[in-house]
Amino acid sequence: MEGSVRLLLVEDDNHVAAALSAVLARHGFEVTHARSGEEALRALLPDSGPPFGVVLLDLGLPDQDGFQVCGRIRKRTTTPVIMVTARADVRSRIHGLHLGADDYVVKPYDTMELLARIHAVSRRTLPADPAPSAEEGPDxxxxxxxxxxxxxxxxxxxxxxxxxxxxxxxxxxxxxxxxxxxxxxxxxxxxxxxxxxxxxxxxxxxxxxxxxxxxxxxxxxxxxxxxxxxxxxxxxxxxx
Known part of the structure; x- marks a missing residue:
């Protein structure tokens, strides 16, 4: 998978984004940095280039709450979304999943843990249907x-x-x-x-x-x- 995934990093802190982007680049990801919710949504428009393999979404954005951004992302694309936030309570986790997030990572996080989660959601495809048995029939x-x-x-x-x-x-x-x-x-x-x-x-x-x-x-x-x-x-x- 490395070298083939385009990743959208939505993070308003430039220092955090720069450090994380460097790590992701070393692992073969092509990173696009968006500093606000609106910038992220523009980056996800169909005419903005090749599709992203995953979105890393911080919840504390300057223009709108990350939950709102996630809901808007999910209405326009099925790209996997990983929420990355300091909000550790279960209510926030469940709310994020209800909105369509595929995973939820709490800050501070281990970089290798985040990479493992990115790899997991990036590999995801629709599950293949098992071949039917003779008794089941083709349909x-x-x-x-x-x-x-x-x-x-x-x-x-x-x-x-x-x-x-x-x-x-x-x-x-x-x-x-x-x-x-x-x-x-x-x-x-x-x-x-x-x-x-x-x-x-x-x-x-x-x-x-x-x-x-x-x-x-x-x-x-x-x-x-x-x-x-x-x-x-x-x-x-x-x-x-």
């Missing part, structure tokens, strides 16, 4: 999954609860789809991180917890995803 993998009042359409990547569409980020959908394809089966944390985040980096564990909390909140069904202490998570059908 069965496109059939919507139904778990109680929840419906997942893997083909369109849409989720509904009691017929009402629920807006999920890509990682939230991937996580829910993984659990929903085998209801009742306990997925180990390491397995989820490997299949959804495409990484074995153990630091992703906190991000997994935040995504689980966000899913429970958005679906308004806290008991749907059960925590199996010391192991991982499983999806529990309301019928059970």
């Amino acid at each position: 069965s993998r496109n059939a919507p999954l139904r778990i109680g009042p929840v419906t997942l359409d893997l083909a369109t990547r849409q989720v509904a609860v009691d017929g009402a569409t629920v807006s999920l980020t890509r990682k939230e959908f991937d996580l829910l789809a993984l659990l929903a394809q085998r209801p009742g089966v306990v997925f180990r944390r390491e397995q989820i991180i490997s299949e959804v985040w495409r990484t074995s980096w153990e630091g992703t564990g906190r991000t997994l917890e935040v995504h689980i909390a966000s899913l429970r909140s958005k679906l308004r069904m806290p008991a749907l995803i059960e925590t199996v202490r010391g192991v991982g998570y499983r999806l529990v059908s309301p019928a059970n």
Whole structure:
């Protein structure tokens, strides 16, 4: 991946931006620095050059709050967004994920940790559909999954609860789809991180917890995803 990712760094502190840009450049990233929300949004316009592979978004911007910028970014592009901020409370993390952020890194951070997270979201693509078995037939993998009042359409990547569409980020959908394809089966944390985040980096564990909390909140069904202490998570059908 190194040498092939164009990265948009949204940071109003020039000293922080210069130091981070130098590190990112040494790891093969082509960095564009935006000092405000509006500058970042202009950089993401279709006629502003090749698409970015990832956006690093500071929340403390001079012209508008980074949460607002994230919401506006998500309306115009699916480019992965990593929020980088000093706001460490869980409420802010969940709010950022609701707005469409793909990850959330708290300052001060370890540079290698940030690089690992950038690599994880940059590698992300739509998950490949597994080949159907002979018993399933060629079209069965496109059939919507139904778990109680929840419906997942893997083909369109849409989720509904009691017929009402629920807006999920890509990682939230991937996580829910993984659990929903085998209801009742306990997925180990390491397995989820490997299949959804495409990484074995153990630091992703906190991000997994935040995504689980966000899913429970958005679906308004806290008991749907059960925590199996010391192991991982499983999806529990309301019928059970």
